[in-house]
Amino acid sequence: MAQGPTITTIAKRAGVSIASVSRVLNGLPTRQDTVSRVMAAAEELGYVRNAVARSLKSRRTHQVAFAMADVGNPAYLSMLREIQPVLKDAGYRLVLHSTGAVVADEIDVLHSLGERYVDGMIMVPLRVTEAHLEMLATARAPVVVIGSVPEGTPVDNVRADSRTGVRLAIDHLHALGRRRIGLVNGPLDTVPGAARGAGYREALGALGLPYDDELVEIGDFYRDEGRRAVATLLARRPDVDALMCANDLIALGALDVLRAAGRRVPEDVAVVGMDDTDLAAASWPSLTSVSLGSAERGRTAAELLLDRLQESEHAPRVVTVPPRLTVRASTTGGEAPPRVGESGTTGSGEPDGGGG
Amino acid sequence: MAQGPTITTIAKRAGVSIASVSRVLNGLPTRQDTVSRVMAAAEELGYVRNAVARSLKSRRTHQVAFAMADVGNPAYLSMLREIQPVLKDAGYRLVLHSTGAVVADEIDVLHSLGERYVDGMIMVPLRVTEAHLEMLATARAPVVVIGSVPEGTPVDNVRADSRTGVRLAIDHLHALGRRRIGLVNGPLDTVPGAARGAGYREALGALGLPYDDELVEIGDFYRDEGRRAVATLLARRPDVDALMCANDLIALGALDVLRAAGRRVPEDVAVVGMDDTDLAAASWPSLTSVSLGSAERGRTAAELLLDRLQESEHAPRVVTVPPRLTVRASTTGGEAPPRVGESGTTGSGEPDGGGG
DNA sequence: TTGTAGGCGTTATCAC
DNA sequence: GTGATAACGCCTACAA
Numbered sequence: 001m002a003q004g005p006t007i008t009t010i011a012k013r014a015g016v017s018i019a020s021v022s023r024v025l026n027g028l029p030t031r032q033d034t035v036s037r038v039m040a041a042a043e044e045l046g047y048v049r050n051a052v053a054r055s056l057k058s059r060r061t062h063q064v065a066f067a068m069a070d071v072g073n074p075a076y077l078s079m080l081r082e083i084q085p086v087l088k089d090a091g092y093r094l095v096l097h098s099t100g101a102v103v104a105d106e107i108d109v110l111h112s113l114g115e116r117y118v119d120g121m122i123m124v125p126l127r128v129t130e131a132h133l134e135m136l137a138t139a140r141a142p143v144v145v146i147g148s149v150p151e152g153t154p155v156d157n158v159r160a161d162s163r164t165g166v167r168l169a170i171d172h173l174h175a176l177g178r179r180r181i182g183l184v185n186g187p188l189d190t191v192p193g194a195a196r197g198a199g200y201r202e203a204l205g206a207l208g209l210p211y212d213d214e215l216v217e218i219g220d221f222y223r224d225e226g227r228r229a230v231a232t233l234l235a236r237r238p239d240v241d242a243l244m245c246a247n248d249l250i251a252l253g254a255l256d257v258l259r260a261a262g263r264r265v266p267e268d269v270a271v272v273g274m275d276d277t278d279l280a281a282a283s284w285p286s287l288t289s290v291s292l293g294s295a296e297r298g299r300t301a302a303e304l305l306l307d308r309l310q311e312s313e314h315a316p317r318v319v320t321v322p323p324r325l326t327v328r329a330s331t332t333g334g335e336a337p338p339r340v341g342e343s344g345t346t347g348s349g350e351p352d353g354g355g356g
Numbered sequence: 357m358a359q360g361p362t363i364t365t366i367a368k369r370a371g372v373s374i375a376s377v378s379r380v381l382n383g384l385p386t387r388q389d390t391v392s393r394v395m396a397a398a399e400e401l402g403y404v405r406n407a408v409a410r411s412l413k414s415r416r417t418h419q420v421a422f423a424m425a426d427v428g429n430p431a432y433l434s435m436l437r438e439i440q441p442v443l444k445d446a447g448y449r450l451v452l453h454s455t456g457a458v459v460a461d462e463i464d465v466l467h468s469l470g471e472r473y474v475d476g477m478i479m480v481p482l483r484v485t486e487a488h489l490e491m492l493a494t495a496r497a498p499v500v501v502i503g504s505v506p507e508g509t510p511v512d513n514v515r516a517d518s519r520t521g522v523r524l525a526i527d528h529l530h531a532l533g534r535r536r537i538g539l540v541n542g543p544l545d546t547v548p549g550a551a552r553g554a555g556y557r558e559a560l561g562a563l564g565l566p567y568d569d570e571l572v573e574i575g576d577f578y579r580d581e582g583r584r585a586v587a588t589l590l591a592r593r594p595d596v597d598a599l600m601c602a603n604d605l606i607a608l609g610a611l612d613v614l615r616a617a618g619r620r621v622p623e624d625v626a627v628v629g630m631d632d633t634d635l636a637a638a639s640w641p642s643l644t645s646v647s648l649g650s651a652e653r654g655r656t657a658a659e660l661l662l663d664r665l666q667e668s669e670h671a672p673r674v675v676t677v678p679p680r681l682t683v684r685a686s687t688t689g690g691e692a693p694p695r696v697g698e699s700g701t702t703g704s705g706e707p708d709g710g711g712g
Numbered sequence: 713t714t715g716t717a718g719g720c721g722t723t724a725t726c727a728c
Numbered sequence: 729g730t731g732a733t734a735a736c737g738c739c740t741a742c743a744a
Binding site for chain 1: 723
């Protein structure tokens with residue numbers, strides 16, 4: 001932890017000026033003799049460039065921030081997993097901001113862009129408020145928003161499409177002969193809740209199925225709440241033959257309740273989840289689930305940001321990532337073991353020390 | 357994205373020197389009149405302190421790095437989830453390094469400490485090589501290692517204890533009357549694999565149970581591999597009445613195979629996993645699992661690092677976090693629904709835009 | 713109380 | 729080619 005050497009230290013040691021040291025270090029044309037003496041000195045001293053000083057001079061930090069509510073959320077996590085390598089390969093470090101469910105913190109993070117400790121930011125806002133739009137309009141560095149932002153906001157924008165996602169699921173259930181398809185949704189005042197509710201109505205309409213209030217139950221995006229909501233729905237409409245759940249946790253809750261009630265899945269009631277998290281493959285029966293393409297959205301966002309950091313001047317771009325349905329046992333039955341390698345992503349034990 | 361204002365800009369606008377601006381911004385005693393003019397100018401210009409310049413001067417970045425193999429691994433993720441808020445509350449940003457399973461990358465990351473873009477680092481090495489030890493010995497900033505590091509290495513060290521963890525599980529199974537307890541392990545040349553194997557032998561010995569090669573099968577830490585290994589073990593020893601699995605994924609594989617073979621869990625065969633990931637609570641039957649305290653290790657590591665960043669001079673410290681057994685249906689049966697709130701951590705849908 | 717000046721470690725522009 | 733020297737934006741003696 002000794003005071004690290006600087007180019008000045010090297011210059012002295014090699015008997016040259018700091019300018020020459022800098023040249024050598026940056027591979028600029030230099031006499032061979034000078035090169036070797038500088039290199040030797042640097043080697044001996046264990047010199048490493050100071051990133052902070054470089055950044056001050058170059059106005060580039062080679063850092064990018066990723067801000068979202070909670071790394072524990074599988075959707076954000078899969079974004080992160082894609083963003084990380086893309087940035088790394090491009091020579092950028094990743095600064096992580098987990099803001100919690102607090103909108104004010106998101107504003108803070110946007111504000112902190114002014115500190116210029118990063119070259120740009122990828123953000124997944126919980127919801128987009130007026131304050132967000134103001135900050136985005138005056139941001140001192142490029143921002144890519146994952147989520148939806150009004151037309152005219154001067155940022156790149158990567159969107160999911162859960163309405164279509166719900167529709168994929170409903171179509172699938174319909175094709176399997178289900179006609180009394182329930183919806184177990186999250187709160188309607190959240191962006192996903194509203195979009196999924198709308199998708200459900202739309203899908204039914206397109207299939208010529210009637211919309212029936214009794215087949216819809218609102219809870220929250222948690223397993224407990226899912227159980228409660230499904231129990232209620234089941235009591236009210238025992239004839240339901242399929243359940244569209246607004247996320248995988250709700251769907252797990254549905255499996256719990258159906259099992260306890262002695263209903264077979266999928267023979268009596270088919271179940272579809274959403275987000276296609278690792279839990280979907282792990283559950284029994286494994287869960288048919290709609291992926292909203294978190295991974296792809298993450299990757300796309302990173303690519304858009306990098307592109308903008310190469311100082312290309314584009315108008316704001318909007319990319320919508322299509323959803324995808326992964327069919328598993330909870331709708332089609334069968335032993336269907338998880339695909340090989342499917343769960344490999346979260347594999348491997350973890351190092352420990354076997355102490356004690 | 358206009359060129360941001362600096363203290364010079366403000367100084368001109370307020371008609372004072374940059375020194376005065378700096379004083380006001382840092383709350384040093386200043387005449388009221390000056391204060392208000394500077395504040396006004398700063399406000400109007402939307403001034404934000406440049407973090408890079410500050411860091412250069414103060415030799416503090418207020419950034420800390422967390423380096424591990426893969427954010428997707430639930431164990432690392434739960435560390436991250438704990439580290440994040442601890443650092444944030446202390447005013448540090450978190451730089452994430454996902455090194456992949458490449459040892460050379462870990463060395464690179466340690467080397468990059470010399471660039472001084474962070475004040476310190478928390479690292480979870482895959483395994484600790486000579487190269488690691490060298491880098492750690494000469495690190496230019498404090499490092500906390502999660503994992504085990506030889507006595508004398510000049511870094512703080514937070515350890516798990518999977519040997520004791522295995523023992524907890526075996527004791528539990530023994531108390532339930534199981535006597536032919538199999539082990540489904542990962543590769544023995546990994547730290548966790550070796551430790552878990554040792555713990556298994558130890559635990560059997562302590563209980564007076566014979567060690568039987570036929571009851572042990574080595575695979576890898578993945579679900580597929582778990583299935584394969586369990587199938588082999590089951591074919592060889594159909595009389596096995598319990599399976600200790602070296603992680604949760606292997607245990608899920610075990611459930612798959614047992615179900616396919618018509619063995620009831622836990623009546624015929626009890627199953628225990630390890631790491632106590634979200635998957636354990638999600639599976640059916642829910643999985644009894646040993647937690648190695650990843651979350652607590654993460655938090656502890658963060659606290660140790662922060663403490664050291666407050667320039668306290670300690671000798672290297674070693675903390676060992678004890679394992680804990682979470683009992684669920686795969687050993688005790690029963691409907692035992694997941695505890696309320698247990699799966700809440702990965703809850704909530706994700707924002708999207710319902711576009712398209 | 714305030715301003716001038718020097719330095720944090722690099723890079724880059726000049727003359728030489 | 730190479731060496732002074734001036735930034736980058738901020739903080740802080742020291743002098744006024």
